[in-house]
Amino acid sequence: MNEISFSAASSLDVAFLALGMAILAALLWMAYRTMQHPRLPVFDSEGGAPGVTPAGVLRYVLTTPIMVTFWMYVLLFLLATAAKERSGEQIVVATTAVVGGARLLAHVHQEIAHELAKAVPITILGFILIGGGFSGWEGFASTFEDIPVDAVEEYWVGLVVFDLAITAMWFAGLRLRWHRQRARVAGGGSSASAPERAWRRLLGIGYPTHAGR
Numbered sequence: 001m002n003e004i005s006f007s008a009a010s011s012l013d014v015a016f017l018a019l020g021m022a023i024l025a026a027l028l029w030m031a032y033r034t035m036q037h038p039r040l041p042v043f044d045s046e047g048g049a050p051g052v053t054p055a056g057v058l059r060y061v062l063t064t065p066i067m068v069t070f071w072m073y074v075l076l077f078l079l080a081t082a083a084k085e086r087s088g089e090q091i092v093v094a095t096t097a098v099v100g101g102a103r104l105l106a107h108v109h110q111e112i113a114h115e116l117a118k119a120v121p122i123t124i125l126g127f128i129l130i131g132g133g134f135s136g137w138e139g140f141a142s143t144f145e146d147i148p149v150d151a152v153e154e155y156w157v158g159l160v161v162f163d164l165a166i167t168a169m170w171f172a173g174l175r176l177r178w179h180r181q182r183a184r185v186a187g188g189g190s191s192a193s194a195p196e197r198a199w200r201r202l203l204g205i206g207y208p209t210h211a212g213r
Helices: 002-035 054-082 088-106 110-129 136-146 149-186 194-204
Strands: none
Touching: 002 054, 002 088, 002 110, 054 088, 054 110, 054 136, 054 149, 088 110, 088 136, 088 149
């Protein structure tokens, strides 16, 4: 009878753990998938510069605070689960750095942004599962309670403003590159910018010219 009860209790623990891991993995997937690309809807008009719609801008502005909250709290929860020797302030700073770095790279190089946004949460999750990094419920509760609410709010505001500023500069850069490309083509030049042409020449070193490099 005791063996049966023990088996049932163990099975229940495993079921809850599996459910928890599934939910956590889903939240992590949603976090890094939504962090890795620009969120402002930009369209390419026929023969015109990249543009946006008022509805697209409004959607981006209204949802950015929600998404920043989601990104921050998913990472805060995960770091609080694994951080045994980190203060609440350090956890907030680390979370802000990951979110800010991923959002910056999302407007520069989405593949690298994907790696950053994915690597940190997945590494911590692996550390918890394989390396025994789980600090226990009491340790988690103590660490999470140690996180200063005022610091979270301060960094949250900073991330929202940062995302809005980076997105605005990214969109302005898209339009500027389009106008410069159009001016080069109109003047009989290449549509590629000078850095792009230099990079292609560098990659072509060592290849015969007829190889199309």
